[in-house]
Amino acid sequence: MPDQLAISFPHMGEYSIVFTQLMGHLFPTARVFPAPPMTQKTVELGSRYSPDFVCSPFKYNLGNYIEALEQGANVLFQTGMGCRYGYYGELQEQILRDLGYQFQFLCLSRERAQALALYRSARELGCTLPLTQMLSALLLACESIRAMDRYEYWMREEMGFQSTPGSCEAVRKQLFEEIAQAHSLQDLQRAKNRCRQAAAAIRTDKPPNPLRVGIVGELYTLMEPSSNFFVEQQLAKEGISVSRVMGVWFLLFGKNHRQALKNSGPYLWHTVGANGVDSVSQSLAYAKKGYDGIIHMKSFGCIPELNATPALMNLSRDWNIPILHLSFDSHTSETGVQTRLEAFADMIRMKREEGDVANSQFGRGYRLGIHQGRGGG
Amino acid sequence: MDIGSVSTKGVVVDRDGRIMACEYLWTQGDPVSATKKIIISLQKQLSARVSIESVGTTGSARRLIGAMLEADAIKNEITAHAKGTIARHPDVRTIIEIGGQDSKLILINGCVVTDYAMNTLCAAGTGAFLSSQAKRLDIPVEELGDVALRSRHPAKIAARCTVFAESDLVHKAQAGYGKEDLVAGLCHAVVLNYLNNVGKGKQILEPIVFQGGVSKNKGVVQAFREELGSDISVDADSHLMGALGAALLSRGAKRPKPFDCDIVDLHFQTGAHTCPGCANHCEIISFYRDGSLLDCWGNRCEKGLGKKENVL
Structure with a gap:
């Protein structure tokens, strides 16, 4: 083991800044750096050493690891958990070892992320901080x-x-x-x-009543914009207000499985793994709030979200809310996604205009000054 | 203009949306030349008194040709096809569109698109598959439909995937099926693939309009009728609906001066560079008119070369 710890970890959205901050506090003498920024080369590297049919987060992570190791990292972090992602750490570690890299691999899902196990790992890595300071770093x-x-x-x-x-x-x-x-x-x-x-x-x-779209789906594809071709930015360019509940805070503290199942109404009776239930319950909430559309994103081959898809299709039919299903992997063409998104934006805009005409005609007979627009949310 | 992967279509419409001139030809991998040919042909069909007040583009080369023609509307295929078809068939509920490289299903309720689907990753249910198999059987692609209609016992051909369909076709041919039965089987395979891949889980309601290049194939139309058990209408201009839609979408644009057909004399050139700015290696396409830069795209970050102002 070299003298200085060099801690690195894969990207997911911008959360690397928080992880860097936390690790910097826990290991003041260590060199802490996130993997180099995600580029096309990262994806190519990751894909080259990954099984072809594994979902894209695996490939992105692996690309990040390789680039971080090339930068001199000797401690790598993986969270795991959720779906089969929980087993990815094992496979990724093996692939990297087969490539000949020397490093320590900390996978939180191995010990089921128990507090005591985390504490022990931190101590083993050489964190000398008193417990109170460790906790305050975690709180921050x-x-x-x-x-x-x-x-x-x-x-x-x-x-x-x-x-x-x-x-x-x-x-x-x-x-x-x-x-x-x-x-x-x-x-x-x-x-x-x-x-x-x-x-x-x-x-x-x-405008007082803008077009609104909710985004639901698999967590990594949702949170890492380079894995979804910056869908949110594209929607913003179309002048659409985007809502997405998914985030790390939601994953850590906002998730409530039983409640989510209850909030999925008649569409799901059983959990379908990872965040499949959340996708359905959030979609139902968007439908009830009168959103104009929902975009359901997943990485190609994501089983929990695949399980949620039939429920979402039923929901779409019952509530008359369009749902665009997008599936991403390293082979997905950006043009295809753009065409579908543009068409989706056109569709909800046309639908809204039609609805407005219908509403104004309906309102004409009443003339009571009652607002006939959609319910706010 | 509807510039597709296989064919390029152009129409000129009058104020009431009636087609005054139209042209249809193969793109042959060169959308700019195809567009020029179309413009020359359209110009010949029109009297000199006609002036073109707005231009719309759609299809996979919509952006490139949109820049070339300084289009007023650059729209995706789904919106354009829906617009064109609704103008012709206001009561349509389902549009089935099969083109050279992609296929779409558009559901419409009260002249508004309510849902749509496109094929993903697979070319099995498209014209590209039909034309490659036509070549194998040595039948011109335009005659496939007539050959298929002569069949009385269509061969059953596996429809899931082009590769499987192809090996199944070879197998059936070697087993002694006649050509017309093979072709009719192919038409059914395209329809089944379309219904399973694009149409999955969607309600296909009447009236149904079938369009795109493949709708010219009577065998496929017949196969759709049999599989869906409902009537399918095919417009005489079924291959032009996307272009018609793009033209209608561009209507009402405030173009400073009418479109000038002399554009065909200008020299257009595209160039691809790889931006050396970072490891993203964005592929940047620059589009030049007579040597001066018109537009460029493909850049994914602020600092890259893709911006008009800091191009190479």
Whole structure:
């Protein structure tokens, strides 16, 4: 084992900043760096050493690992859990060892992510911090995730209507930089305050009743924009307000399986693995709130989301809400996704215009000043 | 203009959406030349008094040709096909469209698209499959339909995948089936593949309109009628619906001056570069008119070369 720890981990959206922050606090002497930014080369590297039919998160992760190892990493992290993703760590470690790399591989799903096991792993890696400081670092990380997810949730809804393109992204960049530098909850609070002020200053021209689309599906494809060809940005360009509940905060603290099953109404009686139930319950919530459409995304071959698909099709028919199913893998063509998205945006826009005409005709006979539009949500 | 993978279609419509001139030819991997040929042909069909007030493009080369023609509307195939078909058949509920490389199913209720599906990854239920098999059987692709209609006992051909279908076809041929039975079997295979891959789980309601290049094949039309057990209408201009839709979508655009057909004399050139900015290696397509840059695309980040202002 070399003297200095070099800790690295794969990407998922922008969450690497929080992980870097946490690891930096737990291992002050270690070199902590996220895998190099995700590029086409990452995907190619990952695909080359992955089984062809494995789902794309595996390939992206593996590409990240290889690039991180090339940068000198000697400790790699994997979360695992959920679906068969829980077994990916084992396979990835074996593939990397077969490639001849020397490293320590920490897979949280091996010990079922129990607190004691995590504590022991941290100690084994050489964390000398007292328990209280470890806990406060963990608390700061959790709060950072909450701040990130909150801002991004707001941003997805507003981004399509900003008067100056790029202003939402600039505030996000600033917030994320400050989160990466935060050493205490006070630092984080200051970052949040600044962000709130900056966000309030962003000028938007949002119509009172914009087109709204909910995004549901498999967590990695949803959260890593380069794995879904930046679907959310494309929707924003079409002037659509996007809602997505999925985020790390939701995964850590927001998930409630029993409640989600209950909220899936008549569409699911049993759990279908990972976040399949959440996809259905969230879709039903969007349908009830009168959203214009839902986009269901998954990586190719994702079983839990595949299980949820028939339920979503029934839901789409009963609630008359269009659902676009997109499946991604390293062979997916960007043009195909773009065509489908454009057509989807056109479709919900035409549908809305038709609905508005129908509503105004209906309202004419009443003339009571009752708002005939869709219910807000 | 509807610039597809296999064929390019162009129409000129008047104020009421009636087709005044039309042309249909093979793209042959060169959408710019195909477009020029179409424009020359359309111009010949029209009197000199006609001026073209707006231009719309659709199909897989919509962006490239859109830049070339300075189009007022650049629309995806689904919206364009729906628009064109609804203009002709206002009561349509289902559009089946099979083109050279992709196939679509568009569901319509009250002139509004309510759902759609496209084939993914597989070319089995498309024209490309039919034309490659026609070549194997040495029958011109235009005659496939007539040959198929002569069959009385269509061969059963595995429809799941082109590769399996092809080996099944060879097997059936070697086993002694006549050519017409093989062709009729192929038509059924295309229909079954379409219904299983594109139409899965979707309700196909009447009236049904079948269009796209493959709709010219009577054998496939007949196979659809048999498999669905319902009537299928095929418009005389079924291959032009996408172009018609694009034209209608462009209507009402405030174009500074009418479209100039002399564009065919200009020299258009495309060039592909790989951006060296980062490891993403974005492939950037630049499109030049007489040596000056018209547009470029393919860049995925802010700093790359793809922007008009910081091109090579």
